[in-house]
Amino acid sequence: MTRHALSYADWSGAEYRSVARSLLGGRVRQGRASAQLALRLDADYAPSRAYALNYAHTGLALALAAFKRRRPQRNVVLVPAYICPSVVSTISACGLQAQPVAVGDDLNLDMRALREALGQAPLALVAPHMFACPLPIDEIETQCRAAEVFLVDDAAQVAGVRHQGRLLGTFGDVGLLSFAQSKTIVTGIRGSGGVLLVNEPSLDDELGAACAALPPSPGRLAALLEFCWNYLWADRTGASGDHLERLLDTLGLRPADAGEVQARISNLDAGIALAQWPRLEGIIAARRTVAAHYHAALQEQDAIRFPQFAPGRYLARVMLLLPEGSDLAACRTQLRRQGIQSRLGYRIPFPDQAATRHAQALASRLLGMPSGADISAEDTRDICQHLSQALSDFHSKV
Ligand SMILES: Cc1ncc(COP(=O)(O)O)c(C=O)c1O
Structure with a gap:
């Protein structure tokens, strides 16, 4: 019995109806929704140009190749030490070297460390x-311009979400959005x-042509079924994901490498994104409220911190920082027994070094908590009390 589940997406009837339209119309890979999404994104993100692909990191790979052609003597791409590992593997796959920059408690780039790293003439900075x-x-945009470093x-x-009146993603040379699970707009996995997003006009001809040359994404039907089964409906389907995988394999619906190809977004996924877009403000407002509930609930707990919180701030996940020396695995087991799901953050995708030390220390204490739109103030009090209890049980045993 799960009382408080993690949420990976916030789907309404509109997303399911869009799926039905694509399936019944036989338009999973190609169709009108892709073109409509492109128009929507171009309108929202103007004057940037927007290209909808299968992954954010497909766009990153194309952008890095374009940067490298312009400054072939540079090889280093700066990233924060706390980062989604697919960013680092994309940089390596482009033949470039990802260099970690220290982060602060909010898991974002430490500005002093960044200033120093920008002085070493890297090719680009990926700033999540x-x-x-x-x-x-x-x-950061001003500093990158001054240092002649490309900014993602x-x-x-x-x-x-806007910063200084501009949508996040529209700063620097290019920007990225992802529609994968646990992001803001979620179409699947x-x-x-x-x-x-191509923000620097002089890059647009080249990057626009590179995006247009990609095929539409394959293998989407199986990915959709797995997403619904293992994420959206997990409360009802439980741990039966293996059965679904075997069935999809038997039907030949799961090409082994479909997830890895560079492609444009499929019509099916574009339709889901379009169906969700009108609810974007509501999704953001609901998450702001959940974050505020956690902040209030934590006023009763001294030991647990919520380092990314600020009043009114939207957060895609609620990541709590447990006291030093906490046993995350033991806490998670105890929470699970109470019907509360939790998750770890990213592993640090670099060997131990000065720049990664603080990120590593934070990663070993961070726990992601249920933060879907259905989490009430009372739920957050219940969750935080159980978490606090799990911590004190652990400390009384040590
Ligand atoms: C900050 C950040 N950048 C890039 C990516 C890559 O996104 P995608 O999986 O769509 O390539 C992720 C994925 O989690 C991310 O969290």
């Missing part, structure tokens, strides 16, 4: 707003969507 916690991206405004986890 981690879990939607906003960076001072205007200041990585808004993979945020859509529809494994290549369900991402956007390359």
Whole structure:
């Protein structure tokens, strides 16, 4: 029995209706929705140009290749030490070297460490707003321009949030959005969507042509079924995901490498994104409220911190910081027994070094808590009390 489940997406009837239209019309890979999504994104993100792809990191790979052609003597791409590992593997796959920059307690780039790293003539900086916690991206844009370093405004986890009146994702040379699970707009898993925003006009001909040359994404039906089964309906389907995988394999619906290809967004996923877009403000408002509930609930607990919280701030996930020395695995087991799901954050995708030390220390204490739109103030009090109890049980045993 799960009382408080993690939420990976906030779907309404509109998303399911869009799926039905694509399936019944036989338009899973190609169709009108892709073109309509492109128009919607171009309108919302103007004057940036928007290209809807299968992943955010497909767009990152195309952008890095374009940067490299312009400054072939540079090889290093700066990233925060706390980062989604697919960003680092994309940089390596482009033949470039990802260099970690220290982060602060909010899991975002530490500005002092960044200033120093920019002085070493890297090719580019990938600057994510981690879990939607906003960076001072205007200041970073100014610094990157002065240092002649390409800037990727990585808004993979945020859509529809502004900084200094400009949408996150529109700063620097290019921006990224992702539509994968646990982001702001969610269409599915494994290549369900991402956007390359081209903010620097002189890059647009080249990047626009590179995006247009990609095929539409394959293998979407199986990914959709797995997403619904293992994420959206997990409360009802429980641990039966293996059965579904075997069935999809038997039917030949799961090409092994479909998730890894570079592609444009499929018509199916574009339709889902379009169906969700009108609710974007509501999704953001609901998450702001949940974050505020956690903040209030934690006023009764001294030991647990919520380092990314600020009043009125949208966060894509609620990541709590437990006291030093906490046993995350033991806490999670105890929470699970109480019907409360939790998750770890990212593993640090770099060997131990000075720049990664603080990120590693934070990662070993961070726990993601249920933060879907259905989580009430009372739920957050219940969750935080159980978490506090799990911590004190652990400390009384040590
Ligand atoms: C900050 C950040 N950037 C980029 C990505 C890559 O997104 P995608 O999986 O759509 O390539 C992610 C994915 O989690 C992310 O969190």
